[in-house]
Amino acid sequence: MISPRVMRALAAPVLGHLDPDLLAMMDEMRDQLRRLFRAPEGSFAFAVSGTGTSGLEATVANLVQDGTRVLAIVTGYFGDRLAQVCERYGARVTRLEVEWGRACDPQRVREALARQGADIVCVVHAETSTGVRNPVEEIAAVAHDAGALILVDAVTSLGGHPLELEKWGIDAAYSCTQKCVGAPSGMAPVAFAPSALARRVKCRSFYLDLGLLEDYWVRRKYHHTISASLVYALHEALTAIDEEGLEARWARHERNHLVLTAGLEAMGLGLLPPVGERLWTLNAVRVPEGVDEATARKDLLTRFNMEVGAGLGPLAGKIWRVGIMGHSSSPQAILLFLGAIEGVLRLQGHRVPPGAGTAAAIAAIDG
Numbered sequence: 001m002i003s004p005r006v007m008r009a010l011a012a013p014v015l016g017h018l019d020p021d022l023l024a025m026m027d028e029m030r031d032q033l034r035r036l037f038r039a040p041e042g043s044f045a046f047a048v049s050g051t052g053t054s055g056l057e058a059t060v061a062n063l064v065q066d067g068t069r070v071l072a073i074v075t076g077y078f079g080d081r082l083a084q085v086c087e088r089y090g091a092r093v094t095r096l097e098v099e100w101g102r103a104c105d106p107q108r109v110r111e112a113l114a115r116q117g118a119d120i121v122c123v124v125h126a127e128t129s130t131g132v133r134n135p136v137e138e139i140a141a142v143a144h145d146a147g148a149l150i151l152v153d154a155v156t157s158l159g160g161h162p163l164e165l166e167k168w169g170i171d172a173a174y175s176c177t178q179k180c181v182g183a184p185s186g187m188a189p190v191a192f193a194p195s196a197l198a199r200r201v202k203c204r205s206f207y208l209d210l211g212l213l214e215d216y217w218v219r220r221k222y223h224h225t226i227s228a229s230l231v232y233a234l235h236e237a238l239t240a241i242d243e244e245g246l247e248a249r250w251a252r253h254e255r256n257h258l259v260l261t262a263g264l265e266a267m268g269l270g271l272l273p274p275v276g277e278r279l280w281t282l283n284a285v286r287v288p289e290g291v292d293e294a295t296a297r298k299d300l301l302t303r304f305n306m307e308v309g310a311g312l313g314p315l316a317g318k319i320w321r322v323g324i325m326g327h328s329s330s331p332q333a334i335l336l337f338l339g340a341i342e343g344v345l346r347l348q349g350h351r352v353p354p355g356a357g358t359a360a361a362i363a364a365i366d367g
Protein backbone atom coordinates (compact mmCIF):
# COMPACT_ATOMS: atom_id res chain seq x y z
CA MET A 1 0.00 0.00 0.00
CA ILE A 2 1.05 3.57 -0.61
CA SER A 3 0.47 6.13 2.13
CA PRO A 4 -2.13 8.86 1.51
CA ARG A 5 0.55 11.59 1.63
CA VAL A 6 2.49 9.94 -1.22
CA MET A 7 -0.73 9.46 -3.24
CA ARG A 8 -1.51 13.16 -2.77
CA ALA A 9 1.99 14.14 -3.95
CA LEU A 10 1.38 12.23 -7.19
CA ALA A 11 -1.55 14.49 -7.99
CA ALA A 12 0.43 17.79 -7.93
CA PRO A 13 0.62 19.82 -11.19
CA VAL A 14 3.22 18.39 -13.55
CA LEU A 15 6.38 20.46 -14.02
CA GLY A 16 8.73 20.24 -17.00
CA HIS A 17 11.81 18.05 -16.74
CA LEU A 18 14.15 21.07 -16.63
CA ASP A 19 11.96 23.28 -14.43
CA PRO A 20 14.13 24.84 -11.70
CA ASP A 21 11.66 23.76 -8.99
CA LEU A 22 11.75 20.14 -10.16
CA LEU A 23 15.55 20.21 -10.40
CA ALA A 24 15.77 21.61 -6.86
CA MET A 25 13.60 18.70 -5.69
CA MET A 26 15.88 16.25 -7.51
CA ASP A 27 18.94 17.82 -5.82
CA GLU A 28 17.32 17.27 -2.45
CA MET A 29 16.46 13.72 -3.48
CA ARG A 30 20.11 12.95 -4.25
CA ASP A 31 20.96 13.86 -0.64
CA GLN A 32 18.01 11.88 0.69
CA LEU A 33 19.01 8.83 -1.33
CA ARG A 34 22.63 9.07 -0.25
CA ARG A 35 21.44 9.04 3.37
CA LEU A 36 19.01 6.18 2.68
CA PHE A 37 21.79 4.04 1.20
CA ARG A 38 24.14 5.28 3.96
CA ALA A 39 26.57 5.91 1.09
CA PRO A 40 29.93 7.62 1.62
CA GLU A 41 30.72 11.23 0.72
CA GLY A 42 31.49 11.54 -2.97
CA SER A 43 28.96 8.83 -3.97
CA PHE A 44 26.55 9.44 -6.82
CA ALA A 45 23.07 8.50 -5.62
CA PHE A 46 20.06 9.22 -7.81
CA ALA A 47 17.07 7.42 -9.33
CA VAL A 48 16.98 5.84 -12.76
CA SER A 49 13.71 6.37 -14.65
CA GLY A 50 12.43 2.81 -14.73
CA THR A 51 11.61 -0.02 -12.32
CA GLY A 52 14.09 -1.92 -10.15
CA THR A 53 15.35 -3.84 -13.18
CA SER A 54 16.51 -0.55 -14.74
CA GLY A 55 18.56 0.06 -11.59
CA LEU A 56 20.01 -3.43 -11.94
CA GLU A 57 20.87 -2.83 -15.56
CA ALA A 58 22.28 0.68 -14.88
CA THR A 59 24.75 -0.62 -12.29
CA VAL A 60 25.81 -3.53 -14.50
CA ALA A 61 26.01 -1.46 -17.71
CA ASN A 62 28.43 0.98 -16.09
CA LEU A 63 30.66 -1.57 -14.33
CA VAL A 64 30.72 -4.59 -16.66
CA GLN A 65 32.22 -4.89 -20.11
CA ASP A 66 33.43 -7.71 -22.36
CA GLY A 67 35.59 -10.04 -20.32
CA THR A 68 34.80 -8.63 -16.85
CA ARG A 69 35.02 -11.54 -14.40
CA VAL A 70 31.89 -11.71 -12.29
CA LEU A 71 31.18 -14.05 -9.40
CA ALA A 72 27.37 -14.12 -9.22
CA ILE A 73 25.86 -15.47 -6.02
CA VAL A 74 22.58 -17.09 -6.99
CA THR A 75 20.25 -17.83 -4.08
CA GLY A 76 17.02 -17.50 -6.04
CA TYR A 77 15.19 -16.00 -9.02
CA PHE A 78 16.60 -12.47 -8.71
CA GLY A 79 20.19 -13.61 -8.23
CA ASP A 80 19.77 -15.50 -11.48
CA ARG A 81 18.42 -12.35 -13.18
CA LEU A 82 21.47 -10.38 -12.04
CA ALA A 83 23.79 -13.08 -13.42
CA GLN A 84 21.91 -13.08 -16.74
CA VAL A 85 22.21 -9.31 -17.14
CA CYS A 86 25.96 -9.47 -16.42
CA GLU A 87 26.24 -12.11 -19.18
CA ARG A 88 24.35 -9.88 -21.62
CA TYR A 89 26.89 -7.10 -20.99
CA GLY A 90 29.75 -9.44 -21.87
CA ALA A 91 30.91 -10.61 -18.45
CA ARG A 92 32.52 -14.00 -17.87
CA VAL A 93 30.16 -15.13 -15.15
CA THR A 94 30.83 -17.83 -12.58
CA ARG A 95 27.72 -18.78 -10.67
CA LEU A 96 27.81 -19.71 -7.02
CA GLU A 97 24.52 -21.59 -6.69
CA VAL A 98 22.90 -21.88 -3.27
CA GLU A 99 19.88 -24.01 -2.39
CA TRP A 100 16.68 -21.93 -2.70
CA GLY A 101 15.51 -21.01 0.80
CA ARG A 102 18.99 -20.71 2.30
CA ALA A 103 21.45 -17.81 2.60
CA CYS A 104 24.91 -17.85 1.08
CA ASP A 105 27.73 -18.83 3.44
CA PRO A 106 30.51 -16.21 3.03
CA GLN A 107 33.08 -19.02 3.36
CA ARG A 108 31.84 -20.42 0.04
CA VAL A 109 32.45 -17.00 -1.54
CA ARG A 110 35.97 -16.97 -0.12
CA GLU A 111 36.65 -20.44 -1.57
CA ALA A 112 35.19 -19.51 -4.97
CA LEU A 113 37.35 -16.38 -5.13
CA ALA A 114 40.44 -18.37 -4.13
CA ARG A 115 39.78 -20.84 -6.98
CA GLN A 116 39.35 -18.10 -9.54
CA GLY A 117 39.46 -14.37 -8.86
CA ALA A 118 36.76 -11.93 -9.89
CA ASP A 119 36.51 -8.25 -10.74
CA ILE A 120 33.00 -8.01 -9.32
CA VAL A 121 30.97 -10.04 -6.85
CA CYS A 122 27.18 -9.68 -7.25
CA VAL A 123 24.66 -10.57 -4.59
CA VAL A 124 21.00 -10.00 -3.83
CA HIS A 125 20.64 -8.72 -0.27
CA ALA A 126 16.95 -9.62 0.11
CA GLU A 127 16.02 -12.49 -2.21
CA THR A 128 12.34 -11.85 -2.82
CA SER A 129 11.76 -15.27 -4.37
CA THR A 130 12.73 -17.17 -1.21
CA GLY A 131 12.39 -14.69 1.68
CA VAL A 132 16.09 -15.03 2.49
CA ARG A 133 18.52 -12.32 3.64
CA ASN A 134 22.09 -12.80 2.50
CA PRO A 135 24.92 -11.71 4.83
CA VAL A 136 26.03 -8.85 2.61
CA GLU A 137 28.35 -7.23 5.13
CA GLU A 138 30.44 -10.41 5.46
CA ILE A 139 30.35 -11.09 1.72
CA ALA A 140 31.52 -7.51 1.00
CA ALA A 141 34.53 -8.03 3.28
CA VAL A 142 35.43 -11.29 1.50
CA ALA A 143 35.07 -9.63 -1.93
CA HIS A 144 37.32 -6.75 -0.93
CA ASP A 145 39.95 -9.12 0.47
CA ALA A 146 40.10 -10.58 -3.05
CA GLY A 147 40.30 -7.15 -4.69
CA ALA A 148 36.78 -7.37 -6.19
CA LEU A 149 34.04 -4.78 -6.18
CA ILE A 150 30.73 -5.73 -4.61
CA LEU A 151 27.46 -4.96 -6.36
CA VAL A 152 24.29 -5.40 -4.28
CA ASP A 153 20.62 -5.77 -5.22
CA ALA A 154 18.77 -3.94 -2.44
CA VAL A 155 15.33 -4.03 -4.07
CA THR A 156 13.53 -5.63 -1.10
CA SER A 157 15.82 -4.32 1.64
CA LEU A 158 16.32 -0.57 1.08
CA GLY A 159 14.29 1.25 3.74
CA GLY A 160 13.22 -1.97 5.48
CA HIS A 161 16.44 -3.71 6.54
CA PRO A 162 19.77 -2.27 7.67
CA LEU A 163 21.91 -1.54 4.62
CA GLU A 164 25.12 0.43 5.05
CA LEU A 165 27.09 1.21 1.93
CA GLU A 166 29.85 3.11 3.71
CA LYS A 167 30.21 0.94 6.81
CA TRP A 168 29.99 -2.36 4.91
CA GLY A 169 32.12 -1.18 1.99
CA ILE A 170 29.48 -1.77 -0.70
CA ASP A 171 30.62 -0.29 -4.00
CA ALA A 172 27.32 -0.07 -5.87
CA ALA A 173 23.69 -0.87 -5.10
CA TYR A 174 20.28 -0.51 -6.67
CA SER A 175 16.72 -0.71 -5.48
CA CYS A 176 13.14 0.12 -6.44
CA THR A 177 10.52 2.54 -5.19
CA GLN A 178 7.53 0.21 -4.76
CA LYS A 179 8.68 -1.90 -1.84
CA CYS A 180 10.04 -0.60 1.48
CA VAL A 181 10.55 2.95 0.16
CA GLY A 182 6.78 3.37 -0.11
CA ALA A 183 6.15 4.97 -3.53
CA PRO A 184 4.64 3.56 -6.72
CA SER A 185 6.92 1.65 -9.06
CA GLY A 186 8.66 3.51 -11.86
CA MET A 187 11.95 4.80 -10.44
CA ALA A 188 15.02 2.91 -9.30
CA PRO A 189 17.26 4.40 -6.60
CA VAL A 190 20.91 3.58 -7.28
CA ALA A 191 24.16 4.50 -5.55
CA PHE A 192 27.70 4.33 -6.83
CA ALA A 193 30.36 4.80 -4.15
CA PRO A 194 33.59 6.59 -5.21
CA SER A 195 35.27 3.15 -5.47
CA ALA A 196 32.73 2.13 -8.15
CA LEU A 197 32.83 5.51 -9.91
CA ALA A 198 36.59 5.00 -10.30
CA ARG A 199 36.02 1.64 -12.05
CA ARG A 200 33.35 2.68 -14.55
CA VAL A 201 33.53 1.21 -18.01
CA LYS A 202 32.40 2.66 -21.34
CA CYS A 203 28.64 2.16 -21.18
CA ARG A 204 26.95 0.55 -24.18
CA SER A 205 23.53 1.82 -23.20
CA PHE A 206 22.62 5.42 -23.98
CA TYR A 207 19.66 5.51 -21.59
CA LEU A 208 21.65 4.10 -18.66
CA ASP A 209 24.99 5.83 -19.24
CA LEU A 210 26.11 7.18 -15.87
CA GLY A 211 27.99 10.09 -17.46
CA LEU A 212 24.90 11.23 -19.36
CA LEU A 213 22.71 10.73 -16.30
CA GLU A 214 25.12 12.82 -14.23
CA ASP A 215 24.96 15.50 -16.94
CA TYR A 216 21.20 15.62 -16.41
CA TRP A 217 20.96 15.21 -12.62
CA VAL A 218 23.95 17.40 -11.75
CA ARG A 219 24.71 19.65 -14.73
CA ARG A 220 21.07 20.14 -15.88
CA LYS A 221 21.63 18.96 -19.42
CA TYR A 222 18.70 17.26 -21.15
CA HIS A 223 19.02 13.48 -21.37
CA HIS A 224 15.46 12.13 -21.00
CA THR A 225 12.09 13.49 -19.88
CA ILE A 226 11.82 12.38 -16.27
CA SER A 227 8.32 11.83 -14.85
CA ALA A 228 7.69 14.81 -12.54
CA SER A 229 4.82 12.92 -10.84
CA LEU A 230 7.09 10.01 -9.93
CA VAL A 231 9.72 12.46 -8.67
CA TYR A 232 7.10 14.08 -6.39
CA ALA A 233 6.01 10.68 -5.10
CA LEU A 234 9.54 9.49 -4.42
CA HIS A 235 10.52 12.80 -2.83
CA GLU A 236 7.49 12.61 -0.52
CA ALA A 237 8.24 8.98 0.37
CA LEU A 238 11.86 9.87 1.16
CA THR A 239 10.74 12.82 3.28
CA ALA A 240 8.44 10.47 5.22
CA ILE A 241 11.42 8.14 5.79
CA ASP A 242 13.50 11.06 7.07
CA GLU A 243 10.68 12.00 9.45
CA GLU A 244 10.24 8.45 10.75
CA GLY A 245 14.01 7.96 11.06
CA LEU A 246 15.75 5.19 9.15
CA GLU A 247 16.64 3.12 12.20
CA ALA A 248 13.12 3.42 13.60
CA ARG A 249 11.81 2.26 10.22
CA TRP A 250 14.10 -0.79 10.23
CA ALA A 251 12.93 -1.56 13.79
CA ARG A 252 9.27 -1.25 12.69
CA HIS A 253 9.84 -3.78 9.90
CA GLU A 254 11.53 -6.19 12.31
CA ARG A 255 8.81 -5.83 14.95
CA ASN A 256 6.00 -6.42 12.48
CA HIS A 257 7.73 -9.44 10.97
CA LEU A 258 7.89 -10.95 14.47
CA VAL A 259 4.20 -10.20 15.01
CA LEU A 260 3.36 -11.93 11.74
CA THR A 261 5.48 -14.98 12.42
CA ALA A 262 4.03 -15.34 15.94
CA GLY A 263 0.55 -15.41 14.39
CA LEU A 264 1.52 -17.83 11.64
CA GLU A 265 3.20 -20.22 14.04
CA ALA A 266 0.13 -20.29 16.27
CA MET A 267 -1.83 -21.39 13.20
CA GLY A 268 0.71 -24.11 12.44
CA LEU A 269 2.15 -22.27 9.42
CA GLY A 270 5.92 -22.27 9.03
CA LEU A 271 8.35 -20.13 7.07
CA LEU A 272 10.75 -21.51 4.47
CA PRO A 273 14.05 -19.93 5.62
CA PRO A 274 15.49 -20.80 9.02
CA VAL A 275 15.44 -18.19 11.79
CA GLY A 276 18.43 -15.88 11.31
CA GLU A 277 18.19 -15.97 7.51
CA ARG A 278 14.66 -14.56 7.23
CA LEU A 279 13.68 -11.27 5.70
CA TRP A 280 11.46 -8.96 7.71
CA THR A 281 9.97 -7.56 4.53
CA LEU A 282 9.08 -10.67 2.53
CA ASN A 283 7.79 -13.71 4.37
CA ALA A 284 7.93 -17.03 2.51
CA VAL A 285 5.14 -19.06 4.14
CA ARG A 286 5.00 -22.82 3.51
CA VAL A 287 1.66 -23.95 2.06
CA PRO A 288 0.24 -26.66 4.35
CA GLU A 289 -0.23 -30.18 3.01
CA GLY A 290 -3.53 -30.62 1.19
CA VAL A 291 -4.09 -26.91 0.52
CA ASP A 292 -4.21 -25.62 -3.05
CA GLU A 293 -2.05 -22.52 -2.96
CA ALA A 294 -3.42 -20.82 -6.10
CA THR A 295 -7.03 -21.19 -4.92
CA ALA A 296 -6.11 -19.75 -1.52
CA ARG A 297 -4.36 -16.80 -3.20
CA LYS A 298 -7.37 -16.16 -5.43
CA ASP A 299 -9.73 -16.33 -2.43
CA LEU A 300 -7.54 -13.88 -0.52
CA LEU A 301 -7.75 -11.44 -3.41
CA THR A 302 -11.42 -11.78 -4.33
CA ARG A 303 -12.87 -12.15 -0.83
CA PHE A 304 -10.52 -9.98 1.21
CA ASN A 305 -8.84 -7.67 -1.34
CA MET A 306 -5.41 -8.95 -0.26
CA GLU A 307 -2.66 -9.83 -2.65
CA VAL A 308 0.14 -12.24 -1.82
CA GLY A 309 2.78 -13.54 -4.21
CA ALA A 310 3.09 -17.08 -5.56
CA GLY A 311 6.21 -19.22 -5.30
CA LEU A 312 8.61 -18.90 -8.25
CA GLY A 313 10.63 -21.59 -10.04
CA PRO A 314 11.20 -24.65 -7.82
CA LEU A 315 9.03 -23.08 -5.10
CA ALA A 316 5.92 -22.75 -7.30
CA GLY A 317 2.91 -24.20 -5.45
CA LYS A 318 4.95 -24.60 -2.25
CA ILE A 319 5.00 -21.12 -0.69
CA TRP A 320 3.09 -17.86 -0.45
CA ARG A 321 5.17 -14.71 -0.46
CA VAL A 322 3.71 -12.24 2.01
CA GLY A 323 5.18 -8.77 1.69
CA ILE A 324 4.94 -6.42 4.65
CA MET A 325 6.84 -3.39 3.47
CA GLY A 326 6.69 0.38 3.86
CA HIS A 327 3.16 1.58 4.68
CA SER A 328 1.94 -2.06 4.75
CA SER A 329 4.29 -3.00 7.55
CA SER A 330 1.70 -2.36 10.25
CA PRO A 331 -0.04 -4.39 12.99
CA GLN A 332 -3.41 -3.56 11.38
CA ALA A 333 -2.43 -5.08 8.02
CA ILE A 334 -1.03 -8.17 9.75
CA LEU A 335 -4.15 -8.78 11.86
CA LEU A 336 -6.32 -8.46 8.75
CA PHE A 337 -4.08 -10.89 6.89
CA LEU A 338 -4.09 -13.47 9.70
CA GLY A 339 -7.87 -13.33 9.88
CA ALA A 340 -8.17 -13.62 6.11
CA ILE A 341 -5.75 -16.54 5.74
CA GLU A 342 -7.64 -18.41 8.47
CA GLY A 343 -10.80 -17.83 6.45
CA VAL A 344 -9.40 -19.08 3.14
CA LEU A 345 -7.79 -22.14 4.75
CA ARG A 346 -11.12 -23.01 6.35
CA LEU A 347 -12.77 -22.83 2.90
CA GLN A 348 -10.51 -25.70 1.84
CA GLY A 349 -11.34 -27.71 4.93
CA HIS A 350 -7.97 -27.00 6.55
CA ARG A 351 -8.75 -26.48 10.20
CA VAL A 352 -6.77 -24.13 12.38
CA PRO A 353 -7.60 -23.27 15.99
CA PRO A 354 -10.12 -20.40 15.59
CA GLY A 355 -8.58 -16.99 16.26
CA ALA A 356 -5.24 -18.51 17.34
CA GLY A 357 -3.24 -16.51 14.79
CA THR A 358 -4.68 -13.13 15.68
CA ALA A 359 -4.53 -13.88 19.41
CA ALA A 360 -0.82 -14.75 19.18
CA ALA A 361 -0.15 -11.68 17.05
CA ILE A 362 -1.93 -9.41 19.52
CA ALA A 363 0.13 -10.95 22.34
CA ALA A 364 3.29 -10.28 20.29
CA ILE A 365 2.25 -6.65 19.67
CA ASP A 366 1.75 -6.13 23.39
CA GLY A 367 4.70 -8.27 24.39
Ligand SMILES: Cc1ncc(COP(=O)(O)O)c(C=O)c1O
Pocket residue numbers: 051052053054056078124126127128129153155156176185
Ligand atom coordinates in the same frame (compact mmCIF):
# COMPACT_ATOMS: atom_id res chain seq x y z
C1 LIG B 1 15.27 -8.76 -5.46
C2 LIG B 1 14.66 -8.15 -6.68
N1 LIG B 1 15.47 -7.70 -7.65
C3 LIG B 1 14.98 -7.12 -8.77
C4 LIG B 1 13.61 -6.97 -8.95
C5 LIG B 1 13.09 -6.33 -10.19
O1 LIG B 1 12.43 -5.12 -9.86
P1 LIG B 1 11.26 -4.54 -10.80
O2 LIG B 1 10.18 -5.56 -10.86
O3 LIG B 1 10.85 -3.28 -10.06
O4 LIG B 1 11.86 -4.25 -12.12
C6 LIG B 1 12.73 -7.45 -7.98
C7 LIG B 1 11.27 -7.34 -8.16
O5 LIG B 1 10.49 -7.76 -7.34
C8 LIG B 1 13.27 -8.04 -6.81
O6 LIG B 1 12.46 -8.49 -5.85
